[in-house]
Structures are given as C-alpha cells and as structure tokens.
Amino acid sequence: MAAIEYKLVSIQTGSFPPGDVARVADIINGSFPPSDVKAVVNDGEFQLHLNQLDVVRFKAALLDGTNGSEGFAKAVFDVVDSIGSYGLKGSKRMFVGYNAERKVRSRKEKEKSRSKHYYANDNDFSRKNNPLPEDSVNKIVCADSLDYLKTLPDNCIDIIITSPPYNFGLDYENHNDTSHWDQYYDMLFKIFKECIRVLKYGGRFVVNVQPLYSDYIPTHHIISSFFIQQKMIWKGEIIWEKNNYNCKYCSWGSWKSPASPYLKYTWEFVEVFCKGNLKKPGSKENIDINEEEFKQWVVAKWSIAPERNMKEYGHPAMFPEQLVERVLKLFSYKNDVVLDPFNGAGTTTVVAKRLHRRYLGIDISREYCDTALKRLEAETEQLRLF
Ligand SMILES: C[S@@+](CC[C@H](N)C(=O)[O-])C[C@H]1O[C@@H](n2cnc3c(N)ncnc32)[C@H](O)[C@@H]1O
Structure with a gap:
C-alpha cells in the first residue's frame, strides 16, 4: 500500500497552557482517522500532519471538545482554515495530491503560445471611462x-x-x-x-x-x-x-x-x-x-x-x-x-x-x-x- 502523504503545519504553542495543547491533540487524534490528520506535540511545537479534512466537523470537534474556549483550539482551527490551496472531495478539503493529475509542465510558456482569451484580442474598446x-x-x-x-x-x-x-x-x-x-x-x-x-x-x-x-x-x-x-x-x-x-x-x-x-x-x-x-x-x-x-x-x-x-x-x-x-x-x-x-x-x-x-x-x-x-x-x- 502506498504511504500516505501529509502536509505539515506547525504551530508554536508559546504561552498556551500545556494542558490545553495536549487536550487539542487528544481531540484530533481521537476524532479523526490518522489517514486524514494526525496531531503531534513536540517541544513547544504543535504539529499537524494534514491529508484531508472535513473542516466543518473539525471546527465542531475542536470547539465543542474544549467548551468553545477561545484558546488553543481556536488558534489551531484558524490556521487550518486559512490554508488557501486545497482540492475538494465531497465535504472534505484535500491538502495533498489534489492537483497531481492536473500538473502541467512549463505552464506559462504554453499559455503564451496558446494565447490566452485569444478571441478577445484586437478589440477596439476605449479605455477611457x-x-x-x-x-x-x-x-x-x-x-x-x-x-x-x-x-x-x-x-x-x-x-x-x-x-x-x-x-x-x-x-x-x-x-x-x-x-x-x-x-x-x-x-x-x-x-x-x-x-x-x-x-x-x-x-x-x-x-x-x-x-x-x-x-x-x-x-x-x-x-x-x-x-x-x-x-x-x-x-x-x-x-x-x-x-x-x-x-x-x-x-x-x-x-x-x-x-x-x-x-x-x-x-x-x-x-x-x-x-x-x-x-x-x-x-x-x-x-x-x-x-x-x-x-x-x-x-x-x-x-x-x-x-x-x-x-x-x-x-x-x-x-x-x-x-x-x-x-x-x-x-x-x-x-x-x-x-x-x-x-x-x-x-x-x-x-x-x-x-x-x-x-x-x-x-x-x-x-x-x-x-x-x-x-x-x-x-x-x-x-x-x-
Ligand atoms: C426575466 S424578467 C427580469 C426580472 C427581474 N430580474 C426581477 O427579478 O424582477 C425580464 C424583464 O424584461 C422586461 N423587458 C422586456 N423587453 C424589454 C425591453 N425592450 N426593454 C426593457 N425591458 C424589457 C420585461 O418587462 C421583464 O420584466
């Protein structure tokens, strides 16, 4: 079986109480399969190994599990939610491999030789608004x-x-x-x-x-x-x-x-x-x-x-x-x-x-x-x- 790939996200635990950090790791590891996401706490660093995630469920699990406290759980959710590049599979965001089959080599040159929106070239629209x-x-x-x-x-x-x-x-x-x-x-x-x-x-x-x-x-x-x-x-x-x-x-x-x-x-x-x-x-x-x-x-x-x-x-x-x-x-x-x-x-x-x-x-x-x-x-x- 092929090894699962992950995107590594690391969050500095800084001033957050160690008990809160450990609790968040437990919630994540207890609520989601390791093939989707794994949380590891390491020397003041909280690591998320992300493959795919139902972000709505993730939010609910984190905030419900910590009684909606605005602390570390929210910080973790905000970091995950702010990741802008992902694919969609059902209700899950895919953080790795989502564009593998769509990868095009030398995209820029190819776009140039195709001529982007070629049909709109040579328009005589005035630029003066x-x-x-x-x-x-x-x-x-x-x-x-x-x-x-x-x-x-x-x-x-x-x-x-x-x-x-x-x-x-x-x-x-x-x-x-x-x-x-x-x-x-x-x-x-x-x-x-x-x-x-x-x-x-x-x-x-x-x-x-x-x-x-x-x-x-x-x-x-x-x-x-x-x-x-x-x-x-x-x-x-x-x-x-x-x-x-x-x-x-x-x-x-x-x-x-x-x-x-x-x-x-x-x-x-x-x-x-x-x-x-x-x-x-x-x-x-x-x-x-x-x-x-x-x-x-x-x-x-x-x-x-x-x-x-x-x-x-x-x-x-x-x-x-x-x-x-x-x-x-x-x-x-x-x-x-x-x-x-x-x-x-x-x-x-x-x-x-x-x-x-x-x-x-x-x-x-x-x-x-x-x-x-x-x-x-x-x-x-x-x-x-x-
Ligand atoms: C599909 S409806 C638009 C409805 C609108 N989106 C709304 O939510 O109320 C099309 C409208 O075009 C108007 N209409 C048809 N020929 C027109 C024309 N030559 N000049 C201006 N309005 C025209 C009709 O009276 C009609 O209200």
Whole structure:
C-alpha cells in the first residue's frame, strides 16, 4: 500500500497552557482517522500532519471538545482554515495530491503560445471611462432599454446584472414573450450591444440564462457565443442550483426507452463576461465581501432557492435577492454603478441600494417599474430603522 502523504503545519504553542495543547491533540487524534490528520506535540511545537479534512466537523470537534474556549483550539482551527490551496472531495478539503493529475509542465510558456482569451484580442474598446450622468444615477426608468441606453455615454457602468426575457411565452405585463427566435435574438443582441458600449473598460456583464429545454434551444450557448464575437472575455459560468424540478414533461412517450428521453434540470446558468480586462480596479475600503463568503462563492455552484415572492410582486420571472447579492459582492465594489436593462420588479436595484452601490434599472413595463420603486422605498424605510 502506498504511504500516505501529509502536509505539515506547525504551530508554536508559546504561552498556551500545556494542558490545553495536549487536550487539542487528544481531540484530533481521537476524532479523526490518522489517514486524514494526525496531531503531534513536540517541544513547544504543535504539529499537524494534514491529508484531508472535513473542516466543518473539525471546527465542531475542536470547539465543542474544549467548551468553545477561545484558546488553543481556536488558534489551531484558524490556521487550518486559512490554508488557501486545497482540492475538494465531497465535504472534505484535500491538502495533498489534489492537483497531481492536473500538473502541467512549463505552464506559462504554453499559455503564451496558446494565447490566452485569444478571441478577445484586437478589440477596439476605449479605455477611457466616463461618469454616468447624474440624472440617470439611482433611477428606475420605464422605457425600452434600446432607446434609453442610446442616450448614455460610452464606458459609464461598472457592472451589469440581468436576466433577459427568455422567450418562453410567459405572461409579462407589457412584453410579448413568444417571438420567432430570429426576432428574439435580434432584439436581445441590439440591447446587449448597447450594454457593452456603456460598460466601463474592466466592467463586468453578468447574465442569468435559462435555456428553453423543451424546444432544445441552448440559449446560454447562443448568448455566450454572441458575447465572444463581441470580444468580451468569458470569465466563467456559475451554476445556479435551484433544487427544483420545474419540468412539466413526464416523457411518457419514451419512458424507459432510449427513443428520446427528456432530460430534467434543476439549475440555471449565470454567465460572466469582462470588457477588455479580467481585473477590475477598486479601492480596498470598498470591498464588502468577507472571508467566508469569498471562500464559498468562488466555488461556482450556488445553491439558492428560487424567488418565493413573485405573486406578491406580480412578476412571473424574478431572480432571488441572494443571487444578486453574491454577484455584486463578488464582482463589484461599494459605490460602483450597477445596471439592469431588464429590471422587472427591481431585484437588482433593491439589492444594489442595500449594498451601497449606485444603480440604474430599466424596464419596459410601468407596472414593474412601480413595483421596483416601491421596493426601493421599503428598503429606505428598512435602512432608516437600523
Ligand atoms: C426575466 S424578467 C427580469 C426580472 C427581474 N430580474 C426581477 O427579478 O424582477 C425580464 C424583464 O424584461 C422586461 N423587458 C422586456 N423587453 C424589454 C425591453 N425592450 N426593454 C426593457 N425591458 C424589457 C420585461 O418587462 C421583464 O420584466
């Protein structure tokens, strides 16, 4: 049998009472198999031999076992939790061997000869960013986005987050959601082109898309290809796991047959693009994501329940506030300007306000804009109470 490899972490026991140090070693060695982790106390040094670990269990074992005392147990947990390089296997972090099969020799040279995000080369995006005109700051605008966006200068928006109408045939108040696909993409891409124009150099464009599975239309791929043709850099894709089957087809026509089984999905996609540069400059004091959020949200599968208040807000296709909160904290800074060109009942704008961003929300429906305004008022009231 191959010998188990460990990552060695050593912690100076310093002023901690020797009894506490020994107790922590006992808890670790008594609660976890030595193939995962071993604790050794040696001459004022506490050594952890780490292979893999369920860090949530580790925390519970340490803090429960020491009655939650803020002493040595916490120091050990903090050191383990702060190790930034690890792989994931189920609920465990793997501290060794997690990237063995992915090791690429001479990575840098190979990247150079492949040319990173080659499709975005030779773009002619201007690097000169402009302020959003004051009369558009913190506004809900009832208009066709194509018309309104044309009135804005180039490069004045930090981040766009939106979910466009998907052409599913939903009953929107003021928008026909069943166009021929050619017409639909024509409308959508005209608006997206304007969005790209108004986005700052280094700005982010985040689009939540659900393909129309029943018609076998891969909307997320079609939209992503469009962005790539426009020389936007694909930063990544987040799977928004809703944990619900919203599929009305039972596939009885091909039940237990390979004839044409119908695949069911419980998730939607969130595509993230950058204009000109993957890095977005901003000042440190305007970062509002904390360590725990960052660690969890860079794992690009987000489990978030669908919006539950669609009836209350009178809108058939809202995304949940939590989705917007994660996107804004992960990809933008406080005081940034956030645009949603399909703002609906105003989820983007209400979360942007709560997170101290500036916002501009556009929707073609007066009714949805009124709802968005009411939510902003309620948010102001809420902020006043705290
Ligand atoms: C999927 S919904 C967005 C819902 C929103 N994310 C929310 O949480 O409330 C798409 C919205 O696009 C709006 N819309 C459709 N065509 C538009 C256009 N040309 N300009 C502006 N808004 C439009 C619809 O009225 C609808 O509210």
